[in-house]
Amino acid sequence: AQSVTQPDIHITVSEGASLELRCNYSYGATPYLFWYVQSPGQGLQLLLKYFSGDTLVQGIKGFEAEFKRSQSSFNLRKPSVHWSDAAEYFCAVGSNDYKLSFGAGTTVTVRA
Amino acid sequence: DGGITQSPKYLFRKEGQNVTLSCEQNLNHDAMYWYRQDPGQGLRLIYYSQIVNDFQKGDIAEGYSVSREKKESFPLTVTSAQKNPTAFYLCASTNSRQADQNQPQHFGDGTRLSIL
Numbered sequence: 312a313q314s315v316t317q318p319d320i321h322i323t324v325s326e327g328a329s330l331e332l333r334c335n336y337s338y339g340a341t342p343y344l345f346w347y348v349q350s351p352g353q354g355l356q357l358l359l360k361y362f363s364g365d366t367l368v369q370g371i372k373g374f375e376a377e378f379k380r381s382q383s384s385f386n387l388r389k390p391s392v393h394w395s396d397a398a399e400y401f402c403a404v405g406s407n408d409y410k411l412s413f414g415a416g417t418t419v420t421v422r423a
Numbered sequence: 424d425g426g427i428t429q430s431p432k433y434l435f436r437k438e439g440q441n442v443t444l445s446c447e448q449n450l451n452h453d454a455m456y457w458y459r460q461d462p463g464q465g466l467r468l469i470y471y472s473q474i475v476n477d478f479q480k481g482d483i484a485e486g487y488s489v490s491r492e493k494k495e496s497f498p499l500t501v502t503s504a505q506k507n508p509t510a511f512y513l514c515a516s517t518n519s520r521q522a523d524q525n526q527p528q529h530f531g532d533g534t535r536l537s538i539l
Contacts, residue, residue, distance in 0.1 A: 409517065
């Protein structure tokens with residue numbers, strides 16, 4: 312069965328600084344990988360996805376993620392964080408049966 | 424605009440009571456899902472349905488029931504057998520008929536269930 316680990320429960324970053332959120336997955340075949348963002352009391356919004364091809368994936372809101380098969384990682388990055396990026400971020404891995412497994416999430420706080 | 428509508432946004436349950444959470448989508452998606460979200464635990468799959476009149480248990484189905492009589496609707500009932508129902512419940516859907524498997528799941532805005 313697939314699983315996802317997000318090692319950082321909470322990250323605080325200054326506005327304008329860079330951000331990197333870590334994600335490690337476990338899956339026997341080629342993974343389908345996703346990053347979602349959730350604002351308080353809201354549903355999840357898709358930031359980006361990786362199915363195949365170029366290992367550097369561009370998403371919405373200036374986010375990107377890099378798939379590294381050798382490290383079983385799919386880390387999310389943003390070069391310059393805005394106050395509106397404060398939210399909870401979830402990494403997820405999909406399998407061939409259309410189910411997703413989610414990590415526990417990383418809460419991002421942005422300080423002025 | 425197409426999307427997923429969950430209602431109500433807030434729901435309160437008395438001891439021994441069953442409550443039903445609504446999820447409706449107008450995205451013409453075949454597959455629908457129910458997740459439970461607790462602080463620090465991410466999302467856990469309760470039930471999912473890939474086609475009308477068919478559904479499967481997820482990882483934490485005990486104390487919950489679902490139906491899928493229409494493509495657009497996937498209601499979740501939290502029964503009195505669920506002893507710890509306080510959580511945030513999220514419904515999602517995806518187009519499972521695409522050539523590329525694992526199209527992204529689209530989420531509703533959730534229902535927060537609390538015990539009175």
